[in-house]
Amino acid sequence: MDEAIHEFDDFVVSRDQEIGEEKKGKWSEIFGRQAPLHVELGTGKGDFISQLAELHPDINYIGIEMQQDVLYSAAKKIAERELKNVRLLVFDINHIEDIFAEGEVDRFYINFCDPWPKKRHAKRRLTHVGFLEKYRRLLKKPGELHFKTDNRPLFDFSLEQFEEAGLRVQDVSYDLHAENRPDNIMTEYERKFSGFGEKINRCEVIFE
Numbered sequence: 001m002d003e004a005i006h007e008f009d010d011f012v013v014s015r016d017q018e019i020g021e022e023k024k025g026k027w028s029e030i031f032g033r034q035a036p037l038h039v040e041l042g043t044g045k046g047d048f049i050s051q052l053a054e055l056h057p058d059i060n061y062i063g064i065e066m067q068q069d070v071l072y073s074a075a076k077k078i079a080e081r082e083l084k085n086v087r088l089l090v091f092d093i094n095h096i097e098d099i100f101a102e103g104e105v106d107r108f109y110i111n112f113c114d115p116w117p118k119k120r121h122a123k124r125r126l127t128h129v130g131f132l133e134k135y136r137r138l139l140k141k142p143g144e145l146h147f148k149t150d151n152r153p154l155f156d157f158s159l160e161q162f163e164e165a166g167l168r169v170q171d172v173s174y175d176l177h178a179e180n181r182p183d184n185i186m187t188e189y190e191r192k193f194s195g196f197g198e199k200i201n202r203c204e205v206i207f208e
Contacts, residue, residue, distance in 0.1 A: 027062070051185045
């Protein structure tokens with residue numbers, strides 16, 4: 001995939017390219033327009049972001065994924081839909097403050113992230129208060145984080161972290177698909193595991 005990914009260089013920053021500080025605070029210029037910026041942390045194969053971007057052409061979307069071979073699948077979906085409002089990055093979320101300026105992002109999405117179930121790995125969870133403080137700095141006020149997981153222990157942990165960080169939580173669901181919400185866009189992982197009868201947990205977190 002290292003060579004194949006370069007056919008999408010017009011909207012993908014691949015592993016062998018430097019993202020660099022020059023993009024920090026400049027995403028509106030990179031997209032060529034002023035629009036809300038929504039960022040998905042852990043894009044996977046791109047089902048979610050491609051559908052979302054197609055439904056909302058007035059929003060700029062960035063998908064971040066560590067695994068380049070996985071992001072290649074997302075890039076193909078973006079290209080097939082000819083979406084001009086998406087950029088994809090092969091990047092480590094731990095260093096997210098290197099690529100976004102304070103107040104540059106309007107919304108983050110975290111869908112089915114690694115639960116890091118061992119207690120000693122709690123700080124690696126993307127909803128740990130350490131990450132929440134990073135998101136707080138990068139989000140405009142009020143900003144939002146939309147979170148979905150099939151892992152109930154992770155969801156309970158996350159709700160505790162949101163409270164610890166002094167954040168307001170709304171639209172909490174412990175069985176999202178039972179609500180038959182027409183606005184729910186599924187990830188490839190969500191489609192698979194909800195088909196097995198797994199309950200999907202979801203909430204929205206407000207940074208004020």
